[in-house]
Amino acid sequence: MALVVEKLAILGQGLIGSSITRAVFERNLAKQVTITDASPKVRKRLLELGLGAAKVVDSNEEAVADADLVIACVPVGIYGLVAEQIGPHLKQGAILSDVGSVKTSIISDTAPFLPNHIHFIPAHPLAGTEFSGPDAGLPKLFVNRWCIVTPPEGSDKNAVSTVQALWEGMGSKVEVMSPERHDQALAITSHLPHLVAFSIFHTALAQEERTQSPVIQFSAGAFKDFTRIASSNPIMWRDIFLKNKGPILDVFRRFIADMESCADAIEKGDGEKLETLMTKSRLTRRRVIDKEHISLLPDEQDQRLEETLFRPYSSE
């Protein structure tokens, strides 16, 4: 793999940050890597782990001092603080990037603290596990996963290319889009599903308390998938929900309206409407799966679904 950058700094060594450190060394993407973490306990653990030849330092300021490219891997709520810390210490012409799940808020939170001579090129790898911390990192975490790069208007093309090359070097498929479009897309494909998974537990717990009857133990496959989603880090998700408030509230309210329309169909016994809704879902899945060049559905089912695609559907 070709070298992407001379001096790389990675701030934060949780699941994502430590996966980047591991991937960069495995694929020789940088000549020199400096890493740090806000937690002294994590920094101690980094010294024990000895990730590649990474140099572990005690502060963000120290880590970025000489870096050509800095990737901040911190919770979405504190990018402003980190920008304030590192702003005065960034090298002339350095590239700054991130891995946050919300892009517009990170751009506006950091803007006041970043000098004009640096290039902020935000990025968001769509990858993760339910685990966290420097031990959870995996060098192959980003392989064949999307990384969305969201350069603000007028960004330096070379800087965008460097960030793109780093993610491609780690095995990701890179898509470049505006920060606004990213936030709208993720609101529906990631933030809403998490919000729903968290909420469904609240409803289940309340039902157990109300009826004094345990139900959650009798959970089949679907509920277990929800539990996996709902076991994600609460602090991280609280910040995502609050930082992407506008797009999330927009899809959330549309979803609630769709649910209400669905409840009405059940109440009225409108089987045709329910069937059409569900058949559409199946087709969508096929499309998601096709993107990965996998087909799980037998041909016959596919054909039936194609036929159904052309049936009218009204959401009322």
Place this chain on the structure above:
Amino acid sequence: MALVVEKLAILGQGLIGSSITRAVFERNLAKQVTITDASPKVRKRLLELGLGAAKVVDSNEEAVADADLVIACVPVGIYGLVAEQIGPHLKQGAILSDVGSVKTSIISDTAPFLPNHIHFIPAHPLAGTEFSGPDAGLPKLFVNRWCIVTPPEGSDKNAVSTVQALWEGMGSKVEVMSPERHDQALAITSHLPHLVAFSIFHTALAQEERTQSPVIQFSAGAFKDFTRIASSNPIMWRDIFLKNKGPILDVFRRFIADMESCADAIEKGDGEKLETLMTKSRLTRRRVIDKEHISLLPDEQDQRLEETLFRPYSSE
């Protein structure tokens, strides 16, 4: 494994029916097994597959004629019809059981057609895959999965024991409860998650159409779990939603109210409320997982969660 029954009939050889056929032969639970399916194509395939030493016959009437135990594995919407077909042909004192996802409706749908001399002991195995048809069956599908047996009040104890023994013989954990309690429990742990997964696709598709911007391809883990759930059979789920209307509408409306309260918290920027909601979800997951004697969360996280359990939470 000890023999549970002399003559067993299994009506319907889709995923569940053909898994029972396979499991019964693998574990020698019956001396003689007769199977059938409403589809001539499936019956032809059954002859090709040669599941154990099962005798394939052409009608439900013929299949049940001499059976001690009959298990109907048909869509929840047609149990009344099947009862009408087999009622007059059931042997004196025979046991009838089923595998439907809704219990009270199946009991009331079949009641008019079942003679007094037979014992109807409904059951519901909480097991499945996203595939269907006689080729999809697995002999180990029910191992370590719950099977809920829901005898109507006053059921014959020996008949209940026989049905329980069959499921335990196939490796299931059996829980006996009332049909009403089953339907309430499954409404929240299975029916609602499916309804939500189907609905979220509708919302995502509508957003793509509205914004003319593909978003679904950028789906991370959470959305993929939803797609898996939403790829279940539309006809089967339409029937479940309509047959379990009361309990589903009840939890559905509570869930919508919880979602609205959650949307309000986001709108007001109430991070504490969001965090508490999500921490509770994590704890619930731990409880679900503990039931299976698996712990995925490190000790430290668990402790933090326990502490948070005692924080006040208001759903407003």
